[in-house]
Amino acid sequence: VLVDCPGAQGLFTYTVPLELTITPGDILSVPFGHQQVGAIAIRAVAALPQGLEAHQVKPVAAVISPGVFSPHYWQLLEAVADYYQTPLMQVIRTALPPGLLARSQRRVRLTPTAPDAAHPPPDLSPTVQRVLSQLQRSPSGDYTWQYLNQQVTGASRALRPLIQRGWVESYLALPQPPRPQRRQAVTVVAADPAGEDLSPRQREVLRVLQRRGGDWWLQDALQTCRTTSATLRTLAKKGYVEICGREKLRQPDQPDLAPDRPKTLTDHQQAALTALNQLAGGEAALLHGVTGSGKTEVYLQAIAPRLAQGQSALVLVPEIGLTPQLTDRFRQRFGDRVCVYHSALSEGERYDAWRQMLDGIPRVVIGTRSAIFAPLPHLGMIILDEEHDPSFKQDQPAPCYHARTVAQWRSHLDQCPLILGSATPSLESWVAVEGKECGSQEPEIQNFSSGDASRRRSQSEGLTKFKIQNLEVGSQESGVRSQEPVQNSKLKIQNSKLPLSPSPHLPISPSPHLPPSPPLHYLPLPERIHARPLPPISVVDMRQELQAGNKSIFSRSLRSALETMANDGGQGILFIHRRGHSSFVSCRACGHVMMCPDCDVSLSQHQPYAHSAPVLRCHYCGYSQNQPSHCPACQSPYLKHFGSGTQRVEQAIQQEFPQLRSLRFDSDTTRTKGSHRALLTRFAAGEADVLVGTQMLTKGIDLPQVTVVGIVAADGLLYMADYRASERAFQILTQVAGRAGRGDQPGRVILQTYTPEHPVIGAVQRQSVADFIATELEQRRDLTYPPWGRLVLLRITSPNPDLVARTAQDFAATLAPQLSADWQILGPAPAPIPRVARRYRWHLMLKGAIAAPMPDLTALAPQCPPSVSLTVDIDPLHLG
DNA sequence: AGCACGCCGACT
């Protein structure tokens, strides 16, 4: 068994209780030390491993979910673990729905014999007293061990006398993995509802039930018929209906949609579709379609034949909550074969969707990044829409994987085609297009050979993380602690003698061999559907506006565009890249800037409602406070806000265009479930004239009535200290501009900036992706930044500022002699934002040649002093 | 990770 416990390296042996059947690949719950943890069954062994006594072996506690890992799927997880230098178990955890690998909780509760709170026994030490009164504070007298230790220092020791006297008991709360939800269901079985033996009321109920399909959840039936369960039970007794428990799939509410049929394709769409249909398994294509060119229709028609052949399709989108329109279109085309999977679902909904995928019925799964691990048995196609979007890269907990990279491996392992779609392709994909002049420079996003892998392993001499595949090869590591490799290599010998009948163990590859990523077939969609023109983009120099005496945040041309739009009954979108009211608040008298107490970040001003008191919020840790009336440094009353965000823009509209009704679309107004869809529906229904929003506006929104797009200030995007700032600015601006003129009315875009000469602005205005990419590639080549080189970022954090700095320097010193000549160390240096949520952050960057094998950094994490944490980010996207 | 154990300084 592989246990879900960091630091527990290797495999552990358990007995199988008689009442359980366990197959390799099952997800288990096992006792481990003083707790119960999640585990994966790897293989059955006939005899105890050497050095292990029978009394040491415990039985498996439960099977959480039966066999879910196919050989290919397992190889995919191993590849992710290996490339992103993350323990396999952690990769498994990201691939599974949350809660499946739950661990037990140590809890403590008062027993009935415990003394009354009013009469505490006097012969107890102060800490014991405190623990007792803490327990008595809650009505149940029940706390987790951990919480009690937080509240009362030294609680764990103080509990001992209490437990001895029998006043307190300590118990293990078993993990509660999600389970299928069962509900009573009513089915009409009698064809004729006019039976003689029915009362009038029973007859009526039966008729209502039958009229609408005859298949109901008991709850709904009772409500609709305004009846009681007694009536239905009588109907059941008389044989007219059947009542039985059935699993009810948990699903977010979805609107009823009219089905639609495939649309006629333009010539370009048709050409792309033909090419897609001819893709062999493991081949990949870049579908480069300008905004509004109908990529979605191509996806739909490419998927349809795969479904018909009994295969499933996987569609990855940047953020699903943001794209109700896309999921609706898929539902209209494929009905309930569409399955949505993303992190905004509740635990139960995710679990149900995940189990549905396992059943092998052909489906279309639409999901975010983590859906690349959807357990679909017969995968026929993978589509990554908005392939360039940075949210496909995970940067918080390891593995810091890029869904596009993982998709390439998966497409190869499952032998299915991969489609990358975008209006503004990433440089990585652009360079990988076949026939482009990059030759051997082509970034092989994944290209580790077995040679690399074994070299890496030998480099780190025993400190390397334990890898299952090592067992198969035998144990070359001398340093791996305890007897694991020995006993396990013995197991291996046992297993290898077995005939290759039904695989007795989880198929584990000796080392994840993955071929270089294939070249991309280039499929352009250079025109919008119905030959609609791309909207012209006018760039407005805001410096000249100021000179002309215009102090408004709206230029004269944006102002007039909005006025004509209002007269013509069109709708508009205003884009600003920051939410909230303003970017920071500072004192006019002394220059003091309001800062977050826990981060090195200025606080943003928010004004939830038009006249409410302003609130200051930290966008990094969520800290918030009311805006003080006087400067905390000098007591001056002149605290002023600078810069503008969505709230400020909305306010300005209300002041300057009272006739225009506006809606705000940012993460403040879309926080609750379903609010995206609600806002978009209201806007589409004409409840507002202007939609004011952030980046969110760029993602998969198709609003045909929009004729005007105003970019209130492009500058905030252009000047970020990140080598990808230009690329991201170009992508966002182009995508926002592309929201205009998607209906019958032509659109126009007004781009306001203080630096119209910036090359990104020019490229956006010319709407020329190729030009932009060519210049950008040139610049990156000079510095050997990706896609011409590769990066690894070590993020080191701790609440102790000196310790982080020292650790970062130590790591640099350890790595320097280990790295090959084609890698160099940049830093260490404090991170661009040196402190977030009271943790100090340092960065250590490794830059290597494109063909250079990745250095093995897995040995560093165990060297971290306590309180210091290290994240290894392979191919980082943002360096902030 | 989480928990137990054992060492060591501080305080009654």
Added chain:
DNA sequence: GTCGGCGTGCTC
């Protein structure tokens, strides 16, 4: 002599 803090090691 005891309490409580902290580093170390183990989990089939």
